[in-house]
Amino acid sequence: MPRLPVTASSPTTITVNAKELLAFGGCNYLGLAHHPDVLAAMREGLARFGISTTASRETTGNTTIHDDLERDLATFCRQESAILSAEGYTANIAAAQALTRDHGVALIDAKAHRSLRSAAAAAGMQIFDYEHLNPDSAAWLARQYADAGVAIFTDGVFAADGALAPLPGLLAALPKHRATLLVDDCHGFCVLGSRGSGTVEHFNLDDPRICITTTLAKGLGVYGGSVIGRRAFVNSVRDHADVYRRSTPPPTPIAMAARAAIATVSRDPALLASLRRNTDQLRQGLKDLGLSPHNAPIPIFTFALPEADAMQRVHQALLDEGVYAPFIEYPGGPTPRFFRLTVCASHTPAQVSTLVAALKRHLA
Ligand SMILES: Cc1ncc(COP(=O)(O)O)c(C=O)c1O
Structure with a gap:
C-alpha cells in the first residue's frame, strides 16, 4: 500500500495533497503530540x-x-x-x-x-x-x-x-x-x-x-x-x-x-475523560451501524467488510468527503487489510458524529 503523503497535522486533522482531512488514525490518544x-x-x-x-x-x-x-x-x-x-x-x-x-x-x-x-x-x-x-x-x-x-x-x-x-x-x-x-x-x-x-x-x-x-x-x-x-x-x-x-x-x-x-x-483528568467520551460515542455509532465493537475503554476500533474492493471504495468515498478513516495492511487484524479507526481526546462529539454519519452513508 502506498505511504500517506502527510504535509501537516493537528490532533484531529491531517493535510494530504493540499486538502485538510478530519482524521481518525494514529495513536496520539490524548492529543499530546500537539499540546x-x-x-x-x-x-x-x-x-x-x-x-x-x-x-x-x-x-x-x-x-x-x-x-x-x-x-x-x-x-x-x-x-x-x-x-x-x-x-x-x-x-x-x-x-x-x-x-x-x-x-x-x-x-x-x-x-x-x-x-x-x-x-x-x-x-x-x-x-x-x-x-x-x-x-x-x-x-x-x-x-x-x-x-x-x-x-x-x-x-x-x-x-x-x-x-x-x-x-x-x-x-x-x-x-x-x-x-x-x-x-x-x-x-x-x-x-x-x-x-x-x-x-x-x-x-x-x-x-x-x-x-x-x-x-x-x-x-x-x-x-x-x-x-x-x-x-x-x-x-x-x-x-x-x-x-x-x-x-x-x-x-x-x-x-x-x-x-x-x-x-x-x-x-488534567479532563483529557482521559474526553478520550473515554469519544470512545463511547464511536462504539455506540459502530453498534448502530450493525458492527460488533469491543466493550473495553479502548479507542481503537477495527473492522473489515467481506470484500477488499468494497473497503477500498468506502475508504475513498470518505476521503472524498474530507474524512480519513484508515484502511491499513497490518499483521494481527481481522483480515490482512482492514479499517482501523481511533478517536483521541481532542476530537469533538460533532467530529465523531461526522465520521459515523459518513460511514452510515457509505457502508449501507
Ligand atoms: C505494541 C507495540 N509495541 C512496540 C511498538 C514499537 O514502538 P516504537 O514505535 O516506539 O518503536 C509499537 C508501535 O510502534 C507497538 O504498537
Missing part, C-alpha cells in the same frame, strides 16, 4: 541542550532530564523504577536481553506485536506461541517449560484488534519463581486505568513478576521507550542489556517534552 505545554518544553530543551546527547548514557550521554524522566515514569506507573530506551521496539529488546539471563523460554501471544517476537529471538530465548488472549493455552505451555524459566510476552492492548490482554489470567498461568509477565503497553499507556498509566493499573495488579514496556511515541505523544517495573529487574536491564548500554538515549528536548506530557496527563 502547547509539551511543545514549549521541547523548545526549551532545544535551547538548553541542542538535539542529541551524542553518546550512550553510561559513557558521556546522560543528563539529569533523563534521570528525572525515569523517575516520573516509575511514579506515574506506581512501579519502583524505569529505564529509557531509544524506542518502544528497543524497550522490548532491552527487557528480553535482561530476562534471558534466567528465563530460557518466551511464551508469546500468537498476535503479539512483532517487536516482542524479535526481542525474544534476538535475546536467544526459546519461543512458543500460545493462543491469542488464552491464559489456559499459556498455562499449559508454562507447565511444560517451568524448569527453564518462563516469561509470558503479551501486548496490554492489541493495536490491530483493540483487544485487552487477560493479564490476571496470564499471571495465574505463570510459575511462582523464575517467571515474568512482560506487558508491552504501547497502546494501554496513557489510555487505560483511572490515572491513565495503563493496562496493569486497569486490572489493579501489583505483582513482582510484572514488567511493563512502552513507547513514549503514542499516548504520550513524544518519542522513545521505557522498561518499567521492579528495581532489581530495571537494574539488570541497565547492567546487562546491550541495546541500552551501547546506544544513544532519546534526545534531551524529547525527554523534556515527555516530562511535560506526563505532568499534563497527571494534572
Whole structure:
C-alpha cells in the first residue's frame, strides 16, 4: 500500500495533497503530540541542550532530564523504577536481553506485536506461541517449560484488534519463581486505568513478576521507550542489556517534552475523560451501524467488510468527503487489510458524529 503523503497535522486533522482531512488514525490518544505545554518544553530543551546527547548514557550521554524522566515514569506507573530506551521496539529488546539471563523460554501471544517476537529471538530465548488472549493455552505451555524459566510476552492492548490482554489470567498461568509477565503497553499507556498509566493499573495488579514496556511515541505523544517495573529487574536491564548500554538515549528536548506530557496527563483528568467520551460515542455509532465493537475503554476500533474492493471504495468515498478513516495492511487484524479507526481526546462529539454519519452513508 502506498505511504500517506502527510504535509501537516493537528490532533484531529491531517493535510494530504493540499486538502485538510478530519482524521481518525494514529495513536496520539490524548492529543499530546500537539499540546502547547509539551511543545514549549521541547523548545526549551532545544535551547538548553541542542538535539542529541551524542553518546550512550553510561559513557558521556546522560543528563539529569533523563534521570528525572525515569523517575516520573516509575511514579506515574506506581512501579519502583524505569529505564529509557531509544524506542518502544528497543524497550522490548532491552527487557528480553535482561530476562534471558534466567528465563530460557518466551511464551508469546500468537498476535503479539512483532517487536516482542524479535526481542525474544534476538535475546536467544526459546519461543512458543500460545493462543491469542488464552491464559489456559499459556498455562499449559508454562507447565511444560517451568524448569527453564518462563516469561509470558503479551501486548496490554492489541493495536490491530483493540483487544485487552487477560493479564490476571496470564499471571495465574505463570510459575511462582523464575517467571515474568512482560506487558508491552504501547497502546494501554496513557489510555487505560483511572490515572491513565495503563493496562496493569486497569486490572489493579501489583505483582513482582510484572514488567511493563512502552513507547513514549503514542499516548504520550513524544518519542522513545521505557522498561518499567521492579528495581532489581530495571537494574539488570541497565547492567546487562546491550541495546541500552551501547546506544544513544532519546534526545534531551524529547525527554523534556515527555516530562511535560506526563505532568499534563497527571494534572488534567479532563483529557482521559474526553478520550473515554469519544470512545463511547464511536462504539455506540459502530453498534448502530450493525458492527460488533469491543466493550473495553479502548479507542481503537477495527473492522473489515467481506470484500477488499468494497473497503477500498468506502475508504475513498470518505476521503472524498474530507474524512480519513484508515484502511491499513497490518499483521494481527481481522483480515490482512482492514479499517482501523481511533478517536483521541481532542476530537469533538460533532467530529465523531461526522465520521459515523459518513460511514452510515457509505457502508449501507
Ligand atoms: C505494541 C507495540 N509495541 C512496540 C511498538 C514499537 O514502538 P516504537 O514505535 O516506539 O518503536 C509499537 C508501535 O510502534 C507497538 O504498537
